[in-house]
Amino acid sequence: MRTILITGQGGSGRTTVAAATALGAAREGARTLVLSADRIDSLGAVLGTATGAEPVRVESGLTAWRPDAAEGFREDLVAFQERAASVLDLLGAGRLDAEELTPLPGAEELALLRALRDAVFSEAYDLLVVDLPPAPDALALLGLPEELRRYLRRLLPAERQAARALRPVLGRLAGVPMPAEWLYETAGRWDVELAAVAAVLEDATTTVRLVAEPGPAGADHVRAATVGLALRGLAVDTLIANRVLPEETHDTWLAGLVAQQGKTLAEWRDTRPVREVPHLGRDPRGLDDLAELDMPGVNPAPDPVGWPVVDQLAEDGVLVWHLPLPGAIRDELDLIRRGDELVVTAGQFRRIVPLPSALRRCTVDGAALRDGELRIRFAPDPKLWPRAR
Numbered sequence: 001m002r003t004i005l006i007t008g009q010g011g012s013g014r015t016t017v018a019a020a021t022a023l024g025a026a027r028e029g030a031r032t033l034v035l036s037a038d039r040i041d042s043l044g045a046v047l048g049t050a051t052g053a054e055p056v057r058v059e060s061g062l063t064a065w066r067p068d069a070a071e072g073f074r075e076d077l078v079a080f081q082e083r084a085a086s087v088l089d090l091l092g093a094g095r096l097d098a099e100e101l102t103p104l105p106g107a108e109e110l111a112l113l114r115a116l117r118d119a120v121f122s123e124a125y126d127l128l129v130v131d132l133p134p135a136p137d138a139l140a141l142l143g144l145p146e147e148l149r150r151y152l153r154r155l156l157p158a159e160r161q162a163a164r165a166l167r168p169v170l171g172r173l174a175g176v177p178m179p180a181e182w183l184y185e186t187a188g189r190w191d192v193e194l195a196a197v198a199a200v201l202e203d204a205t206t207t208v209r210l211v212a213e214p215g216p217a218g219a220d221h222v223r224a225a226t227v228g229l230a231l232r233g234l235a236v237d238t239l240i241a242n243r244v245l246p247e248e249t250h251d252t253w254l255a256g257l258v259a260q261q262g263k264t265l266a267e268w269r270d271t272r273p274v275r276e277v278p279h280l281g282r283d284p285r286g287l288d289d290l291a292e293l294d295m296p297g298v299n300p301a302p303d304p305v306g307w308p309v310v311d312q313l314a315e316d317g318v319l320v321w322h323l324p325l326p327g328a329i330r331d332e333l334d335l336i337r338r339g340d341e342l343v344v345t346a347g348q349f350r351r352i353v354p355l356p357s358a359l360r361r362c363t364v365d366g367a368a369l370r371d372g373e374l375r376i377r378f379a380p381d382p383k384l385w386p387r388a389r
Contacts, residue, residue: 001120002298003128003200005142005234008211009221010134013242017211017277018131019046019064020290025127025297026062032297033063033119036131037112041066043131048286059287063125067115109133109141117197127298135210135225139349142232145198150352152187152194207237214241214264215257222268226327228349239272241265243279318365319358319378326372333374337364342376 006018015036022034033055036043043066044051049058053068112130119128132138200206208229212218222239229236244265245258268274277293284290325333325346334345340360342353362378369375 001123001126001128003116003120003130003203003206004237004298005130005132005138005206005208006211007132007135007138007208008225008240009213009218012211012213012218013277014134014211015042015131016046016284016290016293017209017240017242017295018129019043020277020284020293020295021209021297022062022064022127022129023058023287023290024295025129026059027291028297029061030126030297031061031124032127032129033065033125034129034131035112035115035119036064036066037108037115037133038066038131039108046284046290065115065119067111109144113141113145113197114193116200117193120200121196135221135228136348139225139228139232142201142234143351145194145201147352149191149194149198152191155187202233206234208234209238209240210236211240211242213243214261214268216260216264219264219267223327224347227325227346230325230327231344231346231349231351236272239268239274240277241268241274242277244276245279317380319362319380321359321376321378323374323376324372325369325374328369328372328374330369333367333369335364335367335376344374 004021006014006021008014008017015038018034018036022032026032034043034047036051041051043064047058047064049056049064051064051066053066055063055065058064112132116128116130119125133141210222210225210229212222218241226236241261241264245254245261247258247262249255249258265274265276275296277295280289280292282289284293323344328346332345332347334343336343336345338352340355342355344351344353359378361384362380365377365379367374367376
């Protein structure tokens with residue numbers, strides 16, 4: 001199964017593009033699910049069919065789903081209360097009823113990630129199209145599985161479970177219930193679920209379509225989003241230039257906008273695959289309007305954006321790590337070595353990356369940005385790389 005993530009500039013028509021992409025794929029013969037976590041049913045408005053907590057069949061081969069974040073939040077919190085019953089009773093805490101629970105900020109994003117995982121492993125679809133929030137929020141969402149797994153490993157290291165057999169004894173000696181057992185079980189279950197979502201995002205066939213209106217603001221957004229996506233190792237298969245005005249116009253006011261769009265489009269065409277979607281003169285509503293946009297369902301997958309370590313030593317005896325960051329600006333880059341991790345900052349985006357085992361035995365020897373690629377030099381640490389006699 002292939003996954004296409006749709007994100008881009010706020011207000012650029014991401015949901016419309018996602019719906020049109022899903023419709024195009026379904027009419028090409030792919031069993032397609034389009035997924036959205038928007039609290040307002042924007043997806044249903046575009047499709048002309050209300051969407052909700054359960055998948056809805058739009059037409060043959062096309063299904064839409066907007067998972068209910070509130071229901072999932074209630075179920076999770078009620079289940080947590082049941083597991084933590086002994087601790088809550090010890091503290092004299094009052095229980096919360098499911099009816100009084102309302103989702104906290106971020107519940108929609110977590111519901112979307114869970115639905116993405118469930119959809120991919122259901123085997124009921126050939127293609128999953130995900131309508132994501134605007135790029136900055138989408139990148140935070142896409143980085144959530146990796147970050148949460150990192151937090152779990154730091155807060156509840158797996159090696160501490162070795163003392164599991166002693167917990168009943170410790171509980172009797174202390175005279176209080178010991179919650180560690182269920183805590184580690186919960187953490188293990190969360191880790192498995194987060195790993196499943198991360199596997200979807202890291203799959204070589206998972207790609208991104210970036211949506212923007214051609215113009216100065218769109219160009220700035222595309223550059224920043226491209227850097228953020230590359231930092232996450234995600235490949236952009238197509239830049240969707242949405243609401244492109246017709247080149248021939250006798251309206252002097254529109255002529256300025258057309259010229260501005262044309263300049264931006266020319267710059268985009270020189271650097272990446274661009275799909276130009278015409279302005280219909282109205283907001284697309286219903287399947288007929290979406291079909292008129294003529295969005296392709298599936299493009300050939302681009303080369304994956306990986307962060308490989310060079311296998312061989314460079315001429316001066318160092319290892320070089322290549323991090324593709326197209327569009328990055330030197331002054332916006334920052335690197336920090338923290339133990340066995342590397343903190344990489346590119347503009348407004350940051351990622352904490354565990355170093356491969358070979359590089360953990362090295363010291364950072366320098367870095368340079370060349371041809372859209374960050375190259376970090378690592379010199380072997382003599383204390384950790386014994387030399388042969």
